[in-house]
Amino acid sequence: MHQFPGVQEPHSGGRLSRAEQRQRPHGAGLKQSVSTAVALGTATGGLAADGPDRKTKVIDWHAHLMHHSRSTWEADDRSLIEAADQLGIDQLCCSTLTPRRPATAEGFRECNRWTLEGMDRFRGRVLGYCYVNPGFKKEALEEIKRCIEDRGIIGIKLYNEYTCTDPVVFPVVELAIELGVPILHHAGHLHYFLDAQPHVSDGGHLAELARRYPEAKLICAHICGGGDWEWTIKALRHAPNVSLDTSGSVTDEGVVEMAARVLGVDRLVFGCDMSLTASVGRLRAANLSAPDKEKILGANMAKLMKRGKS
Amino acid sequence: MILDVNAYLGHYASRQLRHNTASSLLALMDSKKIDRAVVASASTITYRNAQAGNEEVAAEVKPHRDRLIPFAVINPAYAGWQDDLKTCHEELGMKGLRLYPKWHRYSLTGDRCLELVHAATERGLIVSIPIRVEDNRQRSWLVDVPDVPLEEIAALVKACPKARFLLLNGIGFVNSPLGRTDSGLPANYAVDISRLNALLDNEIGRLLASLGADRVLFGTGMPFSYPDPALTKLEVLKASKEDKEKIAGQNALHWLKEIR
Numbered sequence: 001m002h003q004f005p006g007v008q009e010p011h012s013g014g015r016l017s018r019a020e021q022r023q024r025p026h027g028a029g030l031k032q033s034v035s036t037a038v039a040l041g042t043a044t045g046g047l048a049a050d051g052p053d054r055k056t057k058v059i060d061w062h063a064h065l066m067h068h069s070r071s072t073w074e075a076d077d078r079s080l081i082e083a084a085d086q087l088g089i090d091q092l093c094c095s096t097l098t099p100r101r102p103a104t105a106e107g108f109r110e111c112n113r114w115t116l117e118g119m120d121r122f123r124g125r126v127l128g129y130c131y132v133n134p135g136f137k138k139e140a141l142e143e144i145k146r147c148i149e150d151r152g153i154i155g156i157k158l159y160n161e162y163t164c165t166d167p168v169v170f171p172v173v174e175l176a177i178e179l180g181v182p183i184l185h186h187a188g189h190l191h192y193f194l195d196a197q198p199h200v201s202d203g204g205h206l207a208e209l210a211r212r213y214p215e216a217k218l219i220c221a222h223i224c225g226g227g228d229w230e231w232t233i234k235a236l237r238h239a240p241n242v243s244l245d246t247s248g249s250v251t252d253e254g255v256v257e258m259a260a261r262v263l264g265v266d267r268l269v270f271g272c273d274m275s276l277t278a279s280v281g282r283l284r285a286a287n288l289s290a291p292d293k294e295k296i297l298g299a300n301m302a303k304l305m306k307r308g309k310s
Numbered sequence: 311m312i313l314d315v316n317a318y319l320g321h322y323a324s325r326q327l328r329h330n331t332a333s334s335l336l337a338l339m340d341s342k343k344i345d346r347a348v349v350a351s352a353s354t355i356t357y358r359n360a361q362a363g364n365e366e367v368a369a370e371v372k373p374h375r376d377r378l379i380p381f382a383v384i385n386p387a388y389a390g391w392q393d394d395l396k397t398c399h400e401e402l403g404m405k406g407l408r409l410y411p412k413w414h415r416y417s418l419t420g421d422r423c424l425e426l427v428h429a430a431t432e433r434g435l436i437v438s439i440p441i442r443v444e445d446n447r448q449r450s451w452l453v454d455v456p457d458v459p460l461e462e463i464a465a466l467v468k469a470c471p472k473a474r475f476l477l478l479n480g481i482g483f484v485n486s487p488l489g490r491t492d493s494g495l496p497a498n499y500a501v502d503i504s505r506l507n508a509l510l511d512n513e514i515g516r517l518l519a520s521l522g523a524d525r526v527l528f529g530t531g532m533p534f535s536y537p538d539p540a541l542t543k544l545e546v547l548k549a550s551k552e553d554k555e556k557i558a559g560q561n562a563l564h565w566l567k568e569i570r
Contacts, residue, residue, distance in 0.1 A: 281539030
């Protein structure tokens with residue numbers, strides 16, 4: 001097992017990144033890393049900070065860089081980093097998605113090339129996912145190997161081309177297990193048929209996949225952007241190798257507490273999916289202890305990013 | 311001073327709400343340093359007779375009128391709404407209305423609604439309109455209620471220039487006539503920040519530029535929503551201290567005519 005580039009040693013260049021600057025101790029008796037305090041709201045009088053010294057980074061597990069067909073992609077990417085600075089988010093795990101799905105092999109390769117470029121542009125801040133369409137088996141598996149073994153990508157992003165229980169997805173899951181990397185899977189449970197996403201997976205599908213591959217490290221995406229979150233949390237209860245990312249635009253009161261109660265805080269990972277104040281505010285608000293919030297904000301992700309089986 | 315113009319009491323049909331009594335909501339507000347809140351009944355969204363929910367809210371807030379400001383939900387398609395409006399204003403001390411045209415199935419620019427808005431305006435009541443109650447993706451299998459289109463609200467504010475409107479739980483104003491200065495609409499409406507972004511596309515900042523700092527108000531949507539996302543927006547918003555104070559509470563006091 002080894003730590004991925006950028007996780008423990010985010011930047012070895014001369015000038016300190018803003019993330020590193022925030023990591024510097026600001027005085028004796030500091031109880032949390034500064035960025036954790038900002039994200040939790042403690043820096044502005046939000047929540048009480050206590051407990052042992054902690055150095056947990058705040059990692060947004062679910063973020064995106066812009067597709068380069070968007071004329072403002074470069075400024076938008078920069079805005080994302082600046083927004084992360086404001087909110088005390090140290091690192092963002094980003095994928096780049098094709099504007100339309102299903103992605104072609106050339107389409108996802110191009111996206112991953114841009115993700116890798118983004119990792120270079122924002123060294124130490126942006127961690128990358130390899131996005132593939134499992135329908136292109138040979139190309140997808142080659143792309144995953146190239147990105148992860150050679151380029152320091154931290155995981156695999158699967159979207160809605162196939163329901164995750166479709167056998168076409170299994171080779172990707174098996175390769176993820178072999179490489180010891182997590183899969184962040186787009187998901188949502190709606191009580192109506194979503195015409196635009198006929199093959200969307202939900203928490204039930206991910207739980208079924210987890211039973212088939214108990215050694216896989218699966219993450220169910222955006223509990224706050226995937227429809228009926230109570231349904232999803234309950235569906236994932238008995239699938240211990242599925243974590244849940246807290247991202248999304250929905251700010252419903254109680255969602256984090258229910259997820260913590262049913263799944264346990266060790267299975268929750270912080271994410272924004274570009275809904276930054278909603279997602280940071282949600283964590284600030286949740287009635288959980290500061291150590292539990294720190295697990296969600298970074299410690300749980302750091303564990304998932306360690307190469308190896310769950 | 312922080313005044314939340316977008317809060318609720320009571321139950322909601324599709325999901326359990328916490329902090330939905332006056333005492334528990336006040337405890338939540340205390341923990342977040344929110345001084346006051348405009349509250350209306352969440353139960354009335356699905357009650358047939360909305361007045362029952364208004365009476366519930368009036369009873370809840372009675373000991374807490376210094377901090378909780380009640381608004382009435384009136385359905386102009388339901389029998390006796392004129393009597394309910396009179397009671398809510400004159401006896402229950404309601405300061406404004408919340409309308410649910412899609413849930414209660416009436417047209418915002420239909421005769422009945424226009425009559426209600428004119429009657430509210432004559433009484434000096436604010437008319438607030440939640441664009442949505444909850445995210446449509448998580449709707450129950452029993453109901454399919456669309457968001458209120460911003461175009462329909464634009465038509466209403468144009469038809470009732472003397473009325474005062476608060477638009478809650480909305481987003482995308484900058485791409486609608488409601489967010490533009492050249493649309494010819496009267497300046498008789500304000501928007502709350504509960505669903506607006508303060509970062510990335512920064513719709514709040516863009517509305518400050520187009521509508522002005524007097525027409526953007528602090529709202530959370532609690533207890534449907536956590537209050538902290540709105541507080542976080544206020545914190546990171548790139549605006550002057552003076553403008554932030556307006557958004558946080560001063561504007562609401564002006565709209566409620568508590569200060570002039």
